[in-house]
Structure formats: C-alpha cells, structure tokens
Amino acid sequence: MGTSTTVSSALLTRFQAVRSLTDSLSEPLCAEDQVVQSMPDASPTKWHRAHTTWFFETFVLPRRSGGHAPFHPAYGYLFNSYYEAVGARHARNERGLLSRPTVDEVAAYRRHIDTAVGDLLTGEPLDDATATLIELGINHEQQHQELLLMDIKHLLAQNPLRPEYAEPWQQPSSTEPPPLQWHEHDGGIVPVGHQGEGFAFDNESPRHDVLLAPFRLADRLTTCGEWIEFIDDGGYERAELWLSDGWARRCDEQWDAPLYWHREDEHWRVFTLRGDRPVNPAEPVCHVSFFEADAYARWAGARLPHEAEWETVAVEQLDAGPLEGHFLDDGPYHPTAASSTWRHHPVRQLFGDVWEFTSSPYIGYPGFSPAAGAVGEYNGKFMSGQMVLRGGCCVTPWNHIRPTYRNFFPPHSRWQFGGVRLASDDD
Amino acid sequence: MGTSTTVSSALLTRFQAVRSLTDSLSEPLCAEDQVVQSMPDASPTKWHRAHTTWFFETFVLPRRSGGHAPFHPAYGYLFNSYYEAVGARHARNERGLLSRPTVDEVAAYRRHIDTAVGDLLTGEPLDDATATLIELGINHEQQHQELLLMDIKHLLAQNPLRPEYAEPWQQPSSTEPPPLQWHEHDGGIVPVGHQGEGFAFDNESPRHDVLLAPFRLADRLTTCGEWIEFIDDGGYERAELWLSDGWARRCDEQWDAPLYWHREDEHWRVFTLRGDRPVNPAEPVCHVSFFEADAYARWAGARLPHEAEWETVAVEQLDAGPLEGHFLDDGPYHPTAASSTWRHHPVRQLFGDVWEFTSSPYIGYPGFSPAAGAVGEYNGKFMSGQMVLRGGCCVTPWNHIRPTYRNFFPPHSRWQFGGVRLASDDD
Amino acid sequence: MGTSTTVSSALLTRFQAVRSLTDSLSEPLCAEDQVVQSMPDASPTKWHRAHTTWFFETFVLPRRSGGHAPFHPAYGYLFNSYYEAVGARHARNERGLLSRPTVDEVAAYRRHIDTAVGDLLTGEPLDDATATLIELGINHEQQHQELLLMDIKHLLAQNPLRPEYAEPWQQPSSTEPPPLQWHEHDGGIVPVGHQGEGFAFDNESPRHDVLLAPFRLADRLTTCGEWIEFIDDGGYERAELWLSDGWARRCDEQWDAPLYWHREDEHWRVFTLRGDRPVNPAEPVCHVSFFEADAYARWAGARLPHEAEWETVAVEQLDAGPLEGHFLDDGPYHPTAASSTWRHHPVRQLFGDVWEFTSSPYIGYPGFSPAAGAVGEYNGKFMSGQMVLRGGCCVTPWNHIRPTYRNFFPPHSRWQFGGVRLASDDD
Amino acid sequence: MGTSTTVSSALLTRFQAVRSLTDSLSEPLCAEDQVVQSMPDASPTKWHRAHTTWFFETFVLPRRSGGHAPFHPAYGYLFNSYYEAVGARHARNERGLLSRPTVDEVAAYRRHIDTAVGDLLTGEPLDDATATLIELGINHEQQHQELLLMDIKHLLAQNPLRPEYAEPWQQPSSTEPPPLQWHEHDGGIVPVGHQGEGFAFDNESPRHDVLLAPFRLADRLTTCGEWIEFIDDGGYERAELWLSDGWARRCDEQWDAPLYWHREDEHWRVFTLRGDRPVNPAEPVCHVSFFEADAYARWAGARLPHEAEWETVAVEQLDAGPLEGHFLDDGPYHPTAASSTWRHHPVRQLFGDVWEFTSSPYIGYPGFSPAAGAVGEYNGKFMSGQMVLRGGCCVTPWNHIRPTYRNFFPPHSRWQFGGVRLASDDD
Helix, strand or coil: EEEEHHHHHHHHHHHHHHHHHHHHHHHCCCHHHHHHCCCCCCCCHHHHHHHHHHHHHHHCHHHHHCCCCCCCCCCCCCCEEEEHHHHCCCHHHHHHHHCCCCCHHHHHHHHHHHHHHHHHHHHHCCHHHHHHHHHHHHHHHHHHHHHHHHHHHHHHHHHHCCCCCCCCCCCCCCCCCCCCCCCEEEEEEECCCCCCCCCCCCCCCCCEEEEEEEEEECCCCEEEHHHHHHHHCCCCCCHHHHHHHHHHHHHHHHCCCCCCCCCCEEEEEEEEEEEEEECCCCCCCCCHHHHHHHHHHCCCCCCCCCHHHHHHHHHHHCCCCCCCCCCCCCCCCCCCCCCCCCCCCCCCCCCCCCCEEEEECCCCCCCCCCCHHHHHCCCCHCCCCCCCCCCCCCCCHHHCCCCCCCCECCCCCCCCCECCCCCCCCC | EEEEEHHHHHHHHHHHHHHHHHHHHHHCCCHHHHHHHCCCCCCCHHHHHHHHHHHHHCCCHHHHCCCCCCCCHHHHHCCCCCHHHCCCCCCCCHHHHHCCHHHHHHHHHHHHHHHHHHHHHHHHEEHHHHHHHHHEEEEEHHHHHHHHHHHHHHHHHCCCCCCCCCCCCCCCCCCCCCCCEEEEEEEEEECCCCCCCCCCCCHHHEEEEEEECCCEEEEECEHHHHHHHHCCCCCCCCCHHHCCHHHHHHEEEHHHCCCCEECCEEEEEECCCEEEEEEECCEEEECHHHHHHHHHHHCCCCCCCCCHHHHHHHHHHCCCCCCCCCCCCCCCCCCCCCCCCCCCCCCCCCCCECCEEEEEEEECCCCCCCCCCHHHCCHHCCCCCCEEEEEEEEECCHCCCCCCCCCCCCCCCCCCECCCCEECCCC | CEEEEEHHHHHHHHHHHHHHHHHHHHCCCCCHHHHCCCCCCCCCCCCCCCHHHHHHHHHHHHHEEEECCCCCCCCCHCCCCCCHHHHHCCHHHHHHCCCCCHHHHHHHHHHHHHHHHHHHHCCCEEEEHHHHHHHHHHHHHHHHHHHHHHHHHEEEEEECCCCCCCCCCCCCCCCCCCCCEEEEEECCCCCCCCCCCCCCCCCCCEEEEEEEEEEEEEECCHHHHHHHHHHHCCCCCCCCCCCCCHHHHHHHHHCCCCCEEHHHHHHEHHHHHHHHEECCCECCCCCCCCCHHHHHHHCCEEEECCHHHHHHHHHHHCCCCCCCCCCCCCCCCCCCCCCCCCCCCCCCCCCEEEEEEEECCCCCCCCCCCCCCHHHHCCCCHHCCEEEEEEEEEECCCCCCCCCCEECCCCCCCCCCCCCCCCEEEC | CECHHHHHHHHHHHHHHHHHHHHHHHHHCCCCHHCCCCCCCCCCCHHHHHHHHHHHCCCCCCCCCCCCCCCCCCHHHHHCCCHHHCCCCHHHHHHHHHCCCCCCHHHHHHHHHHHHHHHHHHCEEEEEHHHHHHHHHHHHHHHHHHHHHHHHHHHHHHHCCCCCCCCCCCCCCCCCCCCCCEECCEEEECCCCECCCCCCCHHHCCEEEEEEECCECCCCCCCHHHHHHHHHCCCCCCHHHHHHHHHHHHHHHHCCCCCEEEEECCEEEEECEEEEECCCCCCCCCCCCCHHHHHHHHHCCCCCCCHHHHHHHHHHHHHHHCCCCCCCCCCCCCCCCCCCCCCCCCCCCCCEEEEEEEEEEECCCCCCCCCCCHHCCCHHCCCCCEEEEEEEEECCCCHHHHCCCCCEECCCCCCEEEEEEECECCC
C-alpha cells in the first residue's frame, strides 16, 4: 500500500531539514577538525557525514524502481558502521586513518544522495516499507548529530590550544538552585514502552506492564555544586562507595572529577563546546559515567532510578504540559531557558539537559524482537554490558526526544552528556 | 542475645564437615598442582585453602573475648581477596607467584584456625552476630570448594599431559534424551527472593513481587547433541545470531565449541576432571559462556529465561518433591543418577547439573542493601557487568543449592560449569 | 669571530631553498592528508612543517641581539620532538590528535620564522655558533623532508582508495639487471668517519682507523626479482634463516613480502607514492626490515656489509667519479636514470636508490661525544637498539647524501626506504 | 675417529659432577618453589632440571648404536626451549602452567638419562662429534645452573615473606674500598676470541685481530657506595644522562635504584639469595641494567669498556696469575674472599663477582658461522638487540668462566647479576 503524497511531502521536508542541520553543525569546523578520530569510540566528523549518507544509499535507494548505482565503489565498505549483514567494512578504530575522501568529496556525496532521495520522494508513490526506512534514516542521522558533537568536543578537548566550537555564551549570573525535593509516586502496575503512531526505535517496544513499588524521584538534577561536595568529601577516594568495576576503572584512569573538569588555582573549570570556563555550581553535573553516578547516589544515601520509574514520571509530567527544554549552554543550540530561571513544576529538567543514568542494564523488553532485515542490527545486538539513560541532552535535537526513548552506554563511558537524577525507596 | 548450645553444636558439626571437605578435595593434588594460577580469574588451590581460613580468622576470631593473635603477620595481607575495608592486599593476578607459604604451612594454618573456631564454638555462649558470621564463613568456603574445582580443572586442561583429577567413571551407555517439551506457566505477580529461617546471601533479598507475562520453560537442559547441531549449522560463524560483544569475543578468542572441547578425527572429545573422553550427546552441554548460550537460544528460535521465571518454576517444582541431583560425571562427587535414567518430572535437571544462564543482568533487588560491615563487600559491589545463573552444578556442594540462589559471572566467562535451559514467550 | 657576508648570503640561499622545498613537498596534499598520524613512529605532514620551523625558532632565533618573542606561546610545547633539555612536550603518539593549528596557521608560522631567520642572516654579522646551528637546522629539515615522504606514503597506503601522491611515471620497459658480481677489497687499516670542512652530523665523528679483513661487496643492489626467488623458496617460512627476534616479529606481524607489496592474481604489486603498480623485477627491493635483509643474506649464502666496509668502498668509488643518483621512481623527484640503463661502474647504486642495511649496530665511534647543549640530544641518545644504514634513498634530498652519513632504524622497521646489498668474506 | 677411554672417563666424571651440582642447587627448594615462573624471561627450577636433561636426551642419546627410546612421548615437546629445527615446543611464557610432571617425576627423568649417558660413556668407543655434544651439554647445564639461581632469586623476591634460599652469611665488617685507579693500555692490534684446545662456545670464534686506540680501564668494579652517590646526585631523574630507550624504560618501570634494592628508614637494603640485608657500600653494585650502567658511566665522566678492551686486559691479567674469584656473598657458593680483603693486583675483580657490561652490542665476530645442525641455534640467532657482558659472576660455576666468554642480555634486563667497570679514552 502506498503512502500518500502529503506524507511524502512532509517526509521530504523533514529529510531536508535534518540533512541541512548536519551540514550546518559541520560548518564551524575546518577540514582538519573533521578528519581526526580522538579515540576508538569516537568518529571523525567527516565519517559521520558520510555514514549517515551511506545509510540512505544502502537501505533506501536500492528500493527505487530501476535501482541505484553506487556513488563510489568503495564507500559501501568505508562507511558501513557495524552491519554484518551488509558485508565487510573498514575497521572502526581506523576511521581516523582515512584522509580521503576529503571533506569536499564527502559533501559532494551528501548532495548526490540528497538529490536521489529527493527524487524518490517526489517521484513514484512511496511504499510503506520505504517510508519507514527513510524515517529510520532521519532518526539515525539525528543520533549522529549528537554523536558528532560529542566526538568533536572530545577531540577539541585533547588539544592544548583549547579551541572553541562555538562562541562563548554569556551565562546568566548563577543563582542558587532550589533545594532538592522528592516527588513521591505510589508505584503499582504501570505501562512501559512506546505506543501510538509516532516514530520509535524497536527497543522501545513492546509496550508492557511493570510492577513498581512506591518510590521517590528527585525533582531536579544533581548540580555541579553538589558534585563538588561529593569530591570534597572524598567521593573519588572511598572504595566503599563504588562498584568494584567502577573502582578499578577510577584507579586505572585516575578519575578525580567529571570528564573535562580541571582544577586551576583551587577552582574548578570545565571545557565546553563554547570554550573553557569556570564550573557553574547551579548547572547540572555532566560527563560523569554510570560508575560515578552510582557512587554519588550511594554517597547521597539514595540510588539511581529504574528506567520504568523514570518513564512513568516523565509521561505523567509530559501530560501536564508541553515538552520544554531547559538547556545547558554547552551545545551549539541556543539555550532557551537559563539555569537561573527555575521552572515551577513538580519535576524539572527531565528533557534536554543531560541524559539521566538509570539503574537499568540495557536489555530487551519482554517479547522484544528486532526489526526485520539488516536494520535489525540497529539496537538489538548491543543489549549487553550497557546501561540505559533517559531524557535527552543539550546536544540532542529537540524533536528527537521522547519519554520512552532508551539511550545506552557502557558503565564507564563519560563522553556522552550524562548526568544524575536521584531516586529512593519510599520509607 | 546468645545462641543456644544446640545451635553452637550443630554449627560446629557443619563447620568441621565443610572444612574437612575442602581438605579432601585437595587430597588428589600434589603440591605442584596447588601453587599454580592458570589465569587471572583463577586462584591456586593453596590460596583457596588459605583464604577460606583467613575469612574465619578475620571476621570471626576477633570476636572472641580476649581477642585473637594473628597466626602470621603477613597472612592478613596475602589472603585478603577483595575486602577494601579490611586493608591492603596481595594483587589477585599475582597469587600464583607465591611459592610460600607451602602447602604444608597452609595446612598448619588451617588446623590452627580450626582449633580456634572450635574453641569459640564450644566455649563461651555465642552471640547472634558471631553465629551469622560463622554461617557466612561456611557458605563462603562452600563457594570456594566449587571455585577450587573450577580452577583446578582449568589448570589441568592447560597441560598437554592432560592429568586427571579423579578416576574416570564408567558412564552408562548413552541413551537418547527425551524430546524437549515446554512447561507452560501463566505468569502473574510472583514472589521472588529468599524467605524464612535458612541461610541466604544478602543478594537474595529483599523478597519482592515481580509481574511476569505467561511464558514457557524447557523441561530439560540443552544437550551436547543439540549443541553439535548448532555447531554443524554454522552457529559459531553466523554473526546475526550473536550479541555484538559476544561476536567480538568469539572472534578474538576463536571460539568454535564449548571450552574444553576439541575435535579428534572428526569426533568431539572433552576434557573433564575425570580425564579426556568422547562427548556424550545425551548429557547437558557445559562450559559455554552467556554469549554462546544467548546465540544458541536465538538459533533455536527461543530465548533464555528471566531469573524470576526460573525461580518461580524451581520453587514450584521443589514443592512437588525433594531436591534431587541429576549429576554430571565431571566432578569429584559420585553421580547419583546417570544421564541414562531420565526422571519423570515436569521439569528436569533444575539442580546440580550445570548453572543455567538467565537473561537477567546481575543487579540488586528493589530495596537491596548490602550486609553491614566489611562483609557488605561480599556481593553488592559486583553488581555490574555480570549475568545471573541459577541452579547449582555438579561441583556445587549439594547442601549449598537452593532455588533463590543467584550465581553471577561476566557474559564471556566459560570456566564455570555453565549450561543452557531454553525459554520462550507464550504464543 | 664573525662569519663573512658571503657565507651568510650563501647560507640564506640554501636556507630558502630548503624551506621552499618542504613547502612544495606538501603541495600535492590536501589539508586532510596533512593532519593524520598513521602510526606512532610516523608524524603528520603538518607536524613536520611546524617542527622544522620550531627548530629554527628554538635554537637559532634566541641568538638574535634583542632576542626573539615566541610566535605562539604553545608552539614550544606542541612542536618539540624529543629535546628533554628544552622542556616538556606533546606526546609523540598523540601528534595526530591536533587538528589545530591548521595547515594554514602552520604555513603562517613558517613564513614568520622564515622572515626572522632571513633578517638574522641579512642583518648583523653572524657568529660561528649561530651559523653552525642554522646549518644544522637546514640538514635537520632535509631529514624531515625524507620523513615527510616516508610518513605520507605510509598514510596513503592505509587507505583502501590507494591515493597517489604524485602522478604515475612511465617506467622504462624492464631490462634484465646485470648478473651480480663481487667487488673485492683487501681490507687493512682504513679510516672511517667524516673529515674536512663540509657539514656532517656529530655521529660521523671522530674519524678513526678500523682494521678490516679482506672482503667482497656486491656490485649492485638486490633486486625485486631476486627477492621473489627468496619468497618462492620459502624464505619467509624457514625459521633457520632468521634471527630469533626477527622470526618472532615476522610471526607476530605475518610478514610474507616487503611492506607495501600485495599479491593479485598470482602477481606481485606494490604501492608507491606514484600509485599502485606491478613489481618491477629489475629494480632494487625496498621497504624490507633489517631482519628480512639479514635472512635474505643468509639464504643467499652471504652476509650484510659492516658499515666500515661500505664506507671504504663508497669513498673509493666516489673518488673515481661524481655522485650520480640512479633513482627509483617512487619519490616525488624525477628519476634521472632509469633502472633500464645500468651504469658501467665497478660498484653501482651506492647513492640515492635505497638505504642499504649494514650489519653494524648503531653506536658511537670510539671517542664519540655529542655536540654541546640541547642539540647534543640530536643523535647520541639513540645509540641503542638500532642498525646503521648507508647511502641515501630516492626520497633523500640529493645534496643531503654523503658516504660517511649514518642513518639508523630499529631492526624491525620497514617504512623507511631500506634495501639490501650483499657482502661476503674473502675465501 | 674415536675418543680415548681416558677422555671418556674424564668426561664422565665431569658429566656426573655437573649433573650432581644441579640437583644440589635444587635441594634447598620445596616443590612449590620449583614450579612457579615469575616472569616470561624466567623459568621454573623444575623446567631447568628437565630441559638440561632433554638436551642430552635429544642431542646425545640418539647417537648411541641402537638408538634411544624417548623417556616420555611428551617431553620432547615440553622441554625444548627454542630449537626450531627440533620441532614444535611448549610456549616459553607458559612454563609456569605445568604442574606436571612433578618435581619427583623430573628427578626420575634426570636419573634415567644420567644412566643412559653413563652407559654411553662407559660402553662403546666415543666418536668425536658425540664427545663434543656431551661437552656442549655440560656447559649448557652450567649456564642453566646460573639461570636457575637468577630465576629463583627473582621468584623469591616477589614474595612479601622474603624467603631465603641459603643461610645468611656473616659479611666481614665493611672496609673502605681502595680508591678507583685507572689501568692504562696502549691499544694497538690485539687478538680477540678463543684459541686452543679447551671448550668454548661458537660465538667466541673466530679469533681475529682488532685495532684498539689507547684506553684506560678501572682497576676495580663500581661499588654500591658509589652508586648511592649517583642516586643522591639525581642520577635516576636526569634525562640527559640516559639513552633515549633507557630513559623510556626507567620511566615506565619507575626505576630509582638497582633491582632488589629498597629503602627503609632512609637506608638502602637489598634482597639476596641469603635474605634481606643492608646494602654494603664496599661491595660491587649488582642487578643494574645496561641502560643504568651506561647512565652511570656518563655521570662519572667515563664510559663502558668495549668488549675487546676488556678481553685484552683480562687475558693479560690472567697470564699474570691464577683465576681467583673474589666472590660476592649472594650466591649459594661460599665466598672465598671477603670484600674486606682487597687483592693487590693491577686490575681486580675481573672474574666471579658480577657480569660486567661492555659497550659492545652482541653480534658475530668477523667470519662467524654457527655450529652445524640444530645446536647451531644455540647462540647465533640471538645476535640482535643484546649487549655483551664479560667476566662471570658469583653464581656462575667457577670452572665455567674464561676471559673470552661472551654473555649477552637485552639492555633493559636486570635480573642477571650485572655490574659496572668503567673505562675511558686515553687523554
């Protein structure tokens, strides 16, 4: 069954907007910035730009009547990320060895595929499967927009010159955050997972019921000021606060503060995409690992929320009002709400500041099965050794955030914009 | 409040039985066998014997009125495994460098501490806390009895001479296993976790309710014969069957069969504690990792059970009859039931053959808090990056097995006696 | 005592020529090519361009009357290679993480320092020590011109797209090389090391006498055709031909041919700076390690020459005629003599084809002492674990070659243009 | 041509004496000590005892008329060290994984082979080649006697219990060493290498002439007292004193004193085979690497001797009097001369205290060719990446020492008994 012209047209608009945003995110970067891989987990900007294009070329364009002639015989190999079913691919940790294709050649690749997808969307009637794959490609590219910014931040932070990605933004003078208060919830049998018409990844399904005991959730995120108290109280030196693997990692990598923090003349400073500046005690702590978040929670006499607890509260809050970001100043997006103005709302900062660590290992929901075909490798095969994070952060495209969204990273990862919201058992 | 003399006396009996079993497990081993560490995860026999002794010396004996003079000034350092609260310790991966104390000196250490604990148990009235710690020490030593056998099997398997730990046991002529059948369960709200008077580790509490969807559990373990079908069908070569981390591990370590299997003249053989022998197609497959178990389940069109599903069925089955082991021949314990005789029971082989992988990451139950004091490090701090196994295996002391018991290993570990029971969603 | 204006003027001419050549070597490269570090031993083009500039800024410009204000406060740190006496420096294996300064910023740095050195050379009278340091800087930059080409070749070779640095050059149709003949030498007490007015590195001194037994030296280099015979005779599979460390390396890195060779349809092809092309059996084998050269010599019933043997013959040959390169086509320099035209000369190809491995470990000559000051770290501190190579190669600037020149690389290194000339004892 | 009965009989006596010494060196060790491998470079005592036996079984016994039936089918594999020509072998770094064969089984293996070699030597007339191989086997075992003691010292030093191999020996009260004086030598053309009838390894040949400039050699070894001055003057912190590779190693492994030294209450102590005791400032410094020796020499304004310089002086000194050891107390052998009694001799301590580092990389002498057959792998294939040491040390069997003997170790190795004698150029 075909998709209507209206749908195709809306899809084209969104396709073009997303593709265009990726290009504008690369604009502040010189060619040199776009080629380097700062660690095996990160990818060069140029690679993100090419890989997101490859995604459309590989999964969407072959569905055109008449087929699709590959733009370049080697790109299928070079820009496949991890799809075993699609074939061999260039080693992930060697992406930074590829000085060619150049940034300009990648831009030409993008334009070529954009045109072809545009033709597809304005030409023949679109079948549902193709529409679904384009939708997936759009969401895929949004994920890489965030990765691009995470990765470029990591790269620039390695450089003693401390280059800025975007102009510093004048933070409002810091105000005291409101005292942390607990939002109480009665628990019970609650639905978890995606429902309805909108797009969601396969890992948000199937929607199912979970039994929750009564619990309490912090009404705001943990702040940098609170994190400094944790540091000053020996939080990074007291093994009893840490999981065993976390403590080993802390010792190996000599963690003594969040990633990107450094001490200068007894004051903490932080490297951001807008340059190096003092830590603002009122803003949410960011770039901590699950291990640090977990240790902090133990120190605070609390715990991290289960993902079902988080989702339940998030859905309820969303029902009570529109999705409103309370952005950190770090990313390229202009913060719409300063950290000096605190919303009057039962539970603040759920969306768009930092990804919030949950206590939930990332596994499939009961009855989960991956999407059919090669795109089934998208999420399912990563369901071991990672933790779920919720909420979206200041470098997540705002229309990519939803309460059922399950992000995931290994418990030691720090380069994602991850922060902390406490939870506790009801007494 | 004091513990009664009867309790003390029963505790002494059990203490002596457990201590004596450890010694008899070491008896087939020469001094040379007892000193080597075959990999960082494994420990020398001698170390197990000393560490279990250190446990009583460190946590129990200082509670004697009059205190306890350390047997040797260095043993506190040498035989602490991972208790940060107790102080510095010898590096885990260097346990095999210690040729001293000798096996005889360790035996003398054991006798000395045995006497002291015996005096404690027959002398002054025992307070509850001390009794609890002795009980914990007994269960701790039982865990190390299993580890000792796992570790010595791993060591002997490295040796081209293929030494036997115990005499070969005449396996009954192999009979066809009964066809796998599905035990159906309606799910619902079920209780999970330990209750009652008997001993349990802190990670089995608190008992709490879990909501389960209807599910099906295989009525027997996956056999070696079935595993050979998986191998022959390319199970170890098809990336699409594997989790991403599992596939990476398989490639790095070139897995093509369970640990200890090797092919000779086109037939599979297996190294056991009773020597090298042909694989018996009827017996449960053993020494596979979680990653392999998970890939097998996917191949079989099924999944692994959630730990709450497993426990629910196990408790129900146990209510229907006594705990009866259906032992593999691998361990030193004489198998009480041959794999040729298949019990008539709805669900077979739940206890005492192989540890059964669940799909559940090892985390604390809702409301979990570790035991107070240094022994709080026993379980809680390992709650990341591991998977839960259930049931107990052929080298687990039989009185150490219970349906709420949560064993845990990293998803790539293979040297524990781990096997597979399938589950699936109710259609 | 001051250096005359004529000397200053000649030095300026040479300084400018060398600086200009470096820039033109970078010209075929895009910005992306210039930023990547393909392995810890190699450096980005951009880094070579900046570091050679740093050398003049650090060692020469502070000698100006009135001193020198650093071009950029961080460049002293970023572009110091290994001079401990100069201070802390950026880690060698992280040079590829620096996307900034950009290629353009490095070019501006070069121009700035060029102007300052020009002012120094045209202004005040030059003292001898400064002139010596400028001379050293010129020779230093020539070394980096070769390194730049070695490193960029290594980088481009990692890329499945096989980019060309320079346009393919039409090789003359291959002609049979003349049969290898032995040049006999009587040995005796011979002088070794630099003498006279011209520039030489400290490691070429002091000139001293060495006692040589009679020996024979091959009158030409080992060819690719001969190397293929070695391969076909199992040269890479026969442990008895190899030094123990060499065999271990061969096994670890799975060497089965020179670096940059690959087999296609049973024919050997080679990646060069002028693209991928068939191996020419007549041209000298290149990109082999000392270990391979040594194994080849053993297979051929010969040995590698001692560096004193090589130098003695080279000096004698040079006395008999001008230094004439017999260039390989690999580099950016246009070959002046095709490998199809074989000079009639007792000993051919001594200079400008490939660096020739000697059997001599790189140590100081008797009585050696490094130059005074920080530049004393230039050569002396590397006198362990490396082997001496002689002769200069097709990517060595022709006016940087001399018979006393001692190049050195670890015995496993292959990315330098290293080849083989046989020697043997006189029977 | 056969060897005479007298020769056979003398050979048998020496064979038995050497074999018996190996056994007595193992006697102070328990079975546990004999099985552990403390690092990849070291081997278990048990392995040394078996491997030296394997040497006779493999190279000598098959020459018996009637041949030789292997003692055990797997020992050829298990106890081959590095002879590629003999076949596959157990991995060097896994020798410590072999708990079997046991120490007793190895002893039985030794007895069996001893009997067989005895039979060979007392039975049929001995051909020259066999006699040569037995001689080689005797010398081979003497090398392993030293290795056994080096390795067991390294093992015991890892143990916090600090076990003693032999009883402490009452050192004479320390006396001031005589001030270091320089022994002058005119240089000239000198012969180097073995000559005459006695046994020598292939690497001591061919005897050849070397041209030496005039030089000076220290008349005694560098003492621990002098080394402490080096330490106190920042010798381990000043990069300018070190070779680049040496400095990297020092930083990686955090060297701040010789191996086995540790500071206690501001005094240096040292672990020896006779236990832990204060450093004696008068005794030769020991267990330093070539890198440290080289840095020390630079600090002292001197250099290390070339091996030809050392040999020339040693031969001259030996001509002037008998080989007299001036033993350190470290080894199991009773020191015959206390360090408090200083011989009146132009050059002291040449033999039997510590191996003396030379500045000479270990390569073949001009015209060197390895012995024929598998034993040709004995020395030749190790001729890269190592440095020559001369003189023999306190754990070298006294009748295994000679002035032409070339020992060799990598420049970073410290577990051999290596020390320092200075040299310098004649001014």
